[in-house]
Amino acid sequence: MSFPKVDIQLQSGALGRFTDVGSGKAGFVVLMASADEPGDHAFGEVKSYSHLIDMPDELQAVAALQLYFSLADGCETFIMPVVDTTTIASVVYLSHASHYAEKLLDHDTSIRYIGVVGTLLLANLTTALTNAKALAAAYLDKIRPVIVALPYSWVTADVLVDLSVATYNRVAAIVSYAGDEIGLFLGKRVSNQVHRNIGRVKDGALPIASCLLDGHASPQKDVANYMASVETLHNKGYITIRTYVGRTGYFFTDDPLACVAGDYSNVANQAVIDKAFLITYNTYVNEINEDVEVTTDGKLNPGVCKALQGNVETAIKNQMTGEISSVKAFVDESQNILTTQKIEVVLKIVPKGYSKEIVVKLGFDNPAIA
Template sequence: MAQGLPGVEININTDRLGQTDQTEDSIVGLILTGSTVAGADNITTGTAKQLFSLEGAEAIGITASGTNAFAHTAIKNFYAQAGKGAELWIMLVTAAIKMSEILDLTGDFAPVLLDAAQGRIRTLAVSQKSAAGITVANGVDEDVDLAATKGQALAVAYAGKYKPVRVIIDGKDFNGTVADLKDYKTTTHNRVAILLAGTGGKNAAVGLLLGRIAVNPVQRSVARVRDGELGITAAKFTNDAAIETLEDSWNAIHNKGYIFLRTIPGKAGYFFTGDPTLTADSDDLASLKRVATIDKATLIALGVFTDNILDEIPLEENGKISPALIGNWKADIENAINQQMTNNGEISGCKATIDPDQDILGTSEFKASLDILPVGYSEYIKIDLGFTTSLDN
C-alpha cells in the first residue's frame, strides 16, 4: 500500500502532562472552611475525601463560585504546583470551626482525616476563612497561637504511633505590625509551621505551599531557587498588603520563624522564604525538611527491625550478642537507609551502632542507635567582590 514520500513520522503523546513526581513521603492533607453540597457523592463537611485533580474536586461540588470558592482556590493552587495526579486528602468544615478545633487531638476533624488516610499524610495544612469579628493577638488571629500548640500535640501523638505528620497553619489576619508578631523561635513546636502570606486577601496560600511540598523529596527546601518561581502574579501578607510594603522588615519576620513570600534580585516572580518550624534554630527539627528527613529514616528503621520482634537471639557463651549477628543487623539498617535515602541524595550517609554488652537476656530489650548525616544547604552565600590591577594571582 502506497504511503507517500519517505519520511519521519512523529506521534505526539497528549496525555503525559499533569503527571506528578509525588512519592509516599509527600502525601498531604488539607482541612479548611467550606460547605456541604447536596447530591450523591458530593462533599459533606467533616468527611474525608481523596483527590487527584482539581477536576475531581469540582466533580464533588468544590467549584470556583458559590459556597466552596475558598476551598477551590486552595486546591487550584495546590495542583498548579503539584500537577494533576498528585494525591491530596481534604476535609471541609463549617465557617465557625477554628483551626485550633480542627487540630484538636480529641476532636472530629484532623484525627479523622489522618486516620482515613491510614497514616499516609505527611503534611497537614489547616485554614479557616477570614471573616469579620475576629480578635487579633500576636499580630494575627488569636486562634493561630492556640492552633500551633494543638498542632504540635497532634503531630507528636501521631509520630508516637509511627504515623508522622507536619502541620502548617494559616497565619491569617495579620495586622501589618511586625513588632506584634510572636517570636516563635522561643517556642518548641518543631513539627509546626506558620505561613503568613498568600496571593491576596487575609488568608495564607496554604495550598500553594502544600503543592510545592508534594513534589519535593524530603530533604528539599520549598524555597530552593533552582526549582523556579511559583507562577503567581501577586504576593501579599495576610493583611492583604503587597509583600514589598514590608521589605525592610523581611529579615525580622523571618527571624521570628514565619514562612512568607519574597522576591529575589535578578529573578522574576515570587519564592518562599524558607520552611522554618516554630522552634529555636538550634533544634535539629528547626525546618520542615529536617522533620521530613528524620521521619522517613524512622519509618525505614521501623520496617527493618519490626521483623525481629520476639525473634530468638542466639547468645555467646558469655551471654553477649554474637558479633556476627550484630554485624548483620547493622548492615541491614544501613543498607536500607542508604538505598532509600543516601543514594537518592536525601541524606549524606548513616551509621548504625549496637552495643554488644547490652543485657538482652535480663531485660528482653534490644537497643541500637542510628546516626543520620543530613545534607547541607547554601542558605547564605558570601562573595568578596572588587577590582584588581592584575589577574595573575
Template structure:
C-alpha cells in the same frame, strides 16, 4: 505491655525497597457540604482538580477558600498528586480540629490521618469561618493560631509515638494585622512540627477579603520536592503564583525580612529573577533545634519511617546470645546492615543524605547495636546509635569581590 518498637528522636546531634510517598499531604479546611458528594468530617482522597469538581467543590461564596487552596496546591504540585481532604463546619476553629475528644480521646484531624493509613507526611489548614466568627488578636494574629499550633504539635508527637507515622503541620497566621513589631516571635517557641505562614495571593480588602495565607502553594511545593530540599531553593524555579500580598501590600514592597526573622514563612522576590519564591522553611522553634527547618524535619522523619520498617522484621524474632545474655555480634551485624541498607537505598542513593563518595563504607547512615545489653533478661534489643548525615543548605553566600592586584615586572 505489647511487644513493640520504641524509636526516640535525638536532638543536638546533627535490602528491600519501599515506595515512600514523601509528599503526601492532608488538607483540613473550613467548608460547606455539597449534597451527598462532599460531606463534612469525611475523609476524601483526591488526585486532581477533576476529582475536586467531582466532589462538587466550586469557587462560590461557600467554598471559595477551599477551592482556591486546592487549585493553588495542584497548580504547584501538579495534577496526579495524591492529597487527602477533610472539611469542617465553619462554626469550628482550627484549634477544634486538633483538640482531643473527651469521649474518644482522639482529635478530629486523626480521622484523616487514620484513613490515609500513615501515608500523610504533612497537614495544612485553610480557615474560612462563618461571618459570626470574631477575631481576637494576640501578637498581631488571631489568638487561635497559637492555640492550634500547640495542639497540632502535641498531636504530631503523640501520633508519631503511637502510629510510627510522623508528620508536620502548616498553619496560616490568620488575620495578621500587618504589625511586624508586635507579631508573635516564633524563633523562641518549641513547636518543631508546625510551620506558620503569612502572605496570600488575594488582598485583604479584595473581593473575597482574605485573612489567611496561600498554604496550598506551600504544601504543593513540598509535595513535589525531595525531603532534603528547601522550599525556597532558587534552582527549583519560581512559584506558580503571579501575585503575592501581605495584607494589601505586594510582598516585594513589604519588609518580609522582619517576618522571616520572627520565624514565619512568606513570599519574596530575588533581583534578576522573575516570580516569587519562599523566604525559607523554618518551623516554629528555636534555631538551635536540630529540626528547626522543615527540610531537616522531613529528612529525619523519613529516616524514622525506614528505621521502623527495618526493625519491624525483627520484632519477636529469636536471636542468638552470648553466655552473659548479650547480643551476638553476628546477629547485631545483621540488624545494623538491614537498617543501614534500607536507609541507604531510599535516601542516600537518592541524594537525600550526605556521604563521602571516596569512602566505600560511608552510606550516609551509621547504625550500631548495644552489645552490652542483656537481651535474655530484658527481652529488649537496644541501639547504641542511629544517625543520618544531613546535607548543608547555602543560606548565605559571601563573595570577596575586588580587582586583581597589579604586579610590577
C-alpha cells in the same frame, strides 16, 4: 518485664528487607461558607483526589487547592471541607467532639502533612499552635509522624509572637490571609523529595502572578514593596513569600518550624528524619521477639550485630537516595541481652546541607604586588 516493641528515640545535637514508606501525602481541612458545601462531598467527610478537575466545582473554586494542584497534579490528596464557623484551633484540637484533624489523618496512614485553609488571626494563633503541636505529638506516638501547616492572617498592628524561640514542634505558621499559601506549601512538599527546601530558587518561581502581603493597609500590597516586613516575619519564625532582585517571580523565604533552632527546627530536616524514622521502624519491627545468638560470654554475636546494622543501612540507602548524605548504624557487641532482653542501635544520619546564606568577599587584586 518490658512490653515487646521498637522504641526509636530521635537523637538531637549532631545532626534487602524493607517496606517502602514513601515520602508522604498531604491532607487539607478546608473551611468553607455553609452555602458553598460541595454537592458530592459533605462537610466533615474525607475524600481523596489526584487532580483538581476530579473535585466538585465548589472545591475547584478554592484558591489554595488550585495552587496546590498546579504543583502536585497527580498526587493523591485527602480533603475534608468544614463549615467556616468552625475555628482553626478547633479543627486541630484532639479533644474536639468532631475530631476533624484525626478523622482526616486516620483516613490514610501515609498522610505526612496536614494543612488548614482559612483565616487565623493573632488572637487565636497561640491556641491553634498549641493544639496542632499536641495533635502532631499524639500521632508520633502512633508511629505516624506528621507536620501541621497553619495560616497566619498577619496585619501590621499585630505584636508578633516570636516563634523562633517557641516550642511548637512539627508546626509551621505560614503568613496567609485566607490560607491560599497553604496550598503552595503542601504542593512544594509532596511534589519534591523530602530533603528539598521549599525556598530552593533553582526549582523556579512559584506558580503565581502576584503575591500580596494583605496585612498592610496600603493598596500597594505586593510583597516586593514590603521586604522589610517579610524579613521581620522570617526572623520571627514564620514562613512567608519573597522576591529576589534580578529574578522574576515569587519564592518562599525558607521553611522554619515554629520552634527554637535545633536539628529538627525546619521542615526539610524534620521530614528527612521522619522518613528515616519510619524506615527504621519497618526494618526492626520484624526483629521483635526474634531469638538471637550470643557468644560464650553471653554477649551479642558479631554476626547478629552486623545483620542488624546492615539491614537498616540498606533500607535507608535504598529508599532515601539523594535525600541524605550518608547513614551509619552501630550495634555494640558488648550488650548484655540475656539480662536486659533489649538491643540498642545507634543510627546516625548525615543530612544534606543548605546554602541559606552566601557570603562573597569581592574585591580587586593586583598580581604585581601580591
